Amino acid sequence: MLELHSINKKLGDFTLADLTMSAAKGEYFVILGPSGVGKTVFLEVVAGLLRPDSGRIVWDGADVTFTPPERRGFALVYQDYALFPHLNVEGNIAYGLRSRGVDKKTVKNKVRSTAELLGIRDLLQRKPQTLSGGEQQRTALARAMITEPNILLLDEPLAAVDPREAERLRQVLRDIHRQGDTIFLHVTHNVDEALYLGDKIGVMLDGTLRLVSTPEEIFRSPTDREVADFLGLRNVIHVDEITQGGCLAAGVEISISITDNSVAHVWIRPEDILLSEKPFESSARNQFRCKVIGWESSGRLLEVKIAVGDLALSALITRSSFDDLKIESGTILYCTFKSSAIYCF
């Protein structure tokens, strides 16, 4: 188990303030926070590359606050992968084992099996500069995983690859995580990524964890306004029952694109809900009659609260549509949203 006790670190503009958390063996812990708040500093503190100003880092009951990085077994994968440009893919992956003085034959075999696992077996002789972003990330993951780290520290691992590769890599991360009891500590700004991968999600704002929760609970957890704003979370709906081609929530049947039985929540982003005076023909599968309950200003947009039967939803619309729709409390409208715009988890 990894425990961080009241970690403080000031580095330039960035501060870790009284950060306390713990992660159990085999856990996938995602730290979710806005871009550019120095989440890399957090990872470097855990890795032992930066020394905290105060606080303790405990691994398996032993204080490792002052243990040098090479003796912690916490492998760090940087956002730009940090592959060694003078070594080929094989040399990169083998680096950790060679540093530990593992014999040549074992290294060769393990490199091959790890490369196999990450689907880069054919790239072993290539130099990192000749690889695509996704291939570089797989190489970096292989290089870290081959050392069988206690903790794998991941810095925005999916941020620098194209969306399709990101989706594949997400699956890869989930797969390699399930193969052992390595703790994955993954920092990202991407909510979908956190929901998909995390066993636990910690929301980091102002250098401290403001909320730690599970993906199932995170939207229902009592939380402060800033966290809710950061998560942008409205319209997270608990699913009562999966039906043919959809799901039932608060008595309303919603059409969704995924209908496996593990879906417990759906999340409709307020900006994806369209409001109209009359029903209209569209490819969107969800269209309901609704009643306006209230509204409030949300930046340059307006958040209109509506009720579809017992189901309360929020929709974000512009001020001019608000005027066009002649919205008042109790106005009857139609709300429309695509099933593909619904996130299920």
Add this chain to the structure above:
Amino acid sequence: MSNPRSTEVGRPIPWTGLVFTLLGSLVLLFIIAPLAGILLSSSLGEITEAAADEEVRSSVSLTLSAALMATIACTVTGIPLAYLLARKRFFGRTTLFAIIDLPIIVPHTTAGIALLTVVGRDSLFGSTFGSLVGTAPGIAVAMAFVSVPFLINAAHNGFAKVPVHLESAARTLGASPCRTFFTISVPLAWRDILTGMIMMWARGISEFGAVVIIAYHPMTTPTLVFERFNDYGLAHARSAAVVLLIICVLIFAALRFVARRRSREE
């Protein structure tokens, strides 16, 4: 039209280009003329004769080996310093850079005299281990003093170009600081280190002022050229000078080759 300055920047007015070319040609001619002159005024026969001359040969081998010894010794001690300067921020770091550059600005005969206070007969070193005056190691010390800044500065530039997080990644993979230095930092800075070594070697070979104060004998080639010029005149000195010039040009060509390959790789 509305901004006449931009056209000036983009296209210099004709006479500026002309004057610049003319001035540039003058300085180039100034460099090329003496070197071409010495090469052209010596016949091939004179050069081969000088190259076969036992005195010239032993001086050349002494010069090359003493400069090489100096370079190797300073590589072992100077590379760690260059690395520290590239990686650590500490009080007095800028002063340290200034100190390292000092041998470049000190007159080389002065450097020689200064070195006598450290390795001469009456120095602490000299009275304990024996004086280095008039010995090959003494010559190497004189060469090292005046040429080591080139090595340290080049190596420092090389290490500064290695991204820190490559070293950090290596550490988290289980490499000790020492292993990280030899398997990541040095290989990635290698071209600059090698360039620095060649520059230091070449600078050591060409040194006269500091060397002649420490050791007139055994004679390095620059000292031999000086002696022959004094004793026998221009013609005698020239052939030995040309031999050393050719060797230096070859070293310089090797340096350019290394540097070009590096820039192409990047």
